[in-house]
Amino acid sequence: MTADVVVTGIGVVAPNGLGTEEFWTATLKGVSGIDRISRYDPSGYPSPLAGEVLTFDAADHLSSRLLPQTDRMTQMALAASDWALADAEVDPAAVPEFGMGVVTASASGGFEFAQNELQKLWSNGPEYVSAYQSFAWFYAVNTGQISIRHGMRGPSGVLVTEGAGGLDALGHGRRHVRKGTGLVVSGGVDASLSPWGLVSQITSGRLSRSADPERAYAPFDVSADGHVPGEGGAILVLESAAGALERGARIYGTIAGYGASCDPAPGSDREPGLRRAVELALADAAVAPPEIDVVFADAAGVRDLDRTEAQTLAAVFGPHTVPVTAPKTMTGRLYSGAACLDVAAALLAMRDGIVPPTLRVPDQAADCPIALVRDTAREMTVRTALVVARGHGGFNAAVVLRAGPDSN
The missing domain is CATH 3.40.47.10 (Thiolase/Chalcone synthase)
Structure with a gap:
């Protein structure tokens, strides 16, 4: 019989709530985080709306050493992984390093970081481009940075299947737990709302062109004309049911x-x-x-x-x-x-x-x-x-x- 894999920790960064309970309270009340893009003037773009995480300040959650090395999506993923592990009541330092893995999903990599460095290249020359560009843009960077932060040296990976990636990452993480890895941090976080990221998404032809937050993104409605992009996501802690029960962990549910x-x-x-x-x-x-x-x-x-x-x-x-x-x-x-x-x-x-x-x-x-x-x-x-x-x-x-x- 195949071992059950359960979720024992949740960390959320979302446009309508920072942290799991804030997100959940807002979601049950029907509070929307969709509005006109605030980080720059979107009036020149056909799709001016997005779900921005306005309350996330990376400096409140990460060391000053990490900030210049990481894209916004990675900063959010690191914070969410911290919260998920705390929610699961797991101290990574007390777990064998090869007994923990990381599997995340990414649809675009570090677009905002990459845009900033390309602007430096075009404007000032190659000597002004950060050395961190070599990895900060990469699809696998969230997996790498989470594993480094928590000393997780077990089986790891990244899934790049756009909107399906988060579920594919959980499926892959579940497979590692079933094969004997004690704990896997898994999920997906994206943040591609910079001008370059927005333009890249507009080319899909699937973004709503509405400028009204109360009308845009109406799935299954006769007026549906596309979706609104957003940033954020969730990181989960996966464990075997037997291991979670043995340590007395709270279990949210089973990935059945x-x-x-x-x-x-x-x-x-x-x-x-x-x-x-x-x-x-x-x-x-x-x-x-x-x-x-x-x-x-x-x-x-x-x-x-x-x-x-x-x-x-x-x-x-x-x-x-x-x-x-x-x-x-x-x-x-x-x-x-x-x-x-x-x-x-x-x-x-x-x-x-x-x-x-x-x-x-x-x-x-x-x-x-x-x-x-x-x-x-x-x-x-x-x-x-x-x-x-x-x-x-x-x-x-x-x-x-x-x-x-x-x-x-």
Whole structure:
């Protein structure tokens, strides 16, 4: 029998809350962190809105030595890893260094750091470019910096599958725990809202062009015209259930199932791969569709992608059957950080017996036959949840979560 892998610690950096409980309180109240970009004047860009983490000051959480070496996404990831380990009541110094690993996801790497150094190169010359540029931009830098900070020298890695990356990282981290690594820090954090990062995202054609925070990013709505980008994410602590119980840890829940797939090439007559990812995760968890209490949706905010997801969920669970929610309507799509934040929200929903709402869907499209939890949170028992994620480029992932012993 394969060992269960559980979540014992959560660290969150989100546009609507810094820290797990602040994020969760805001999310249940329907507080949105989406607004006009404040770090520079976005009036020259067709997509001026984003989910910024306005309350995060890296100097409050990291040493002055680390600040010039790291991109904003890495600074957030380091803070979130500190909080997750503290939440799990784990002192890394007391754990064998080869018994701890790190697996994170990244969709873009350190874009803001890279832009700043390229500006120095263009404006002043190569001698003004920081030596830290050699690694601060890299996709794997969050994994590396977390492992260095906490002395974690066990199996590690990074997954680059855009919005699906957070779930892929958790699936990979779960595999390491099952193979005997005592503890794995896993999740995703992204922060690509600099002008260069924003322009890169605009080229996908999937960003909303609305300048109204109350109307932009309306997934599954007839008016959906794209998503709003955001920054932040979540870092989780994964352990074997046996190890967590032995040390008396609080258990949020079990990562019971994981599945991944890829979409066929554009123009193919084959169906998208999302349903296969969902069914693989359900089979891996040995869970039948009626056992799922709630689905945390990918919620692309693009009409055809919303239709595909909604019809996939309707095909698996039945039309308008299982409650579906998309709390990322309060944060924007955080790319590699989005799905991990949904996993954190699902675990907290299990703990507290309440499902967060989806905002800004006043006129749900008829071709999206799902039972959306809209506008206000819904009190209900959540024992089993499905989290779905997709990444630009055809990546699909799904994770099934089971409630922990301390859940409501």
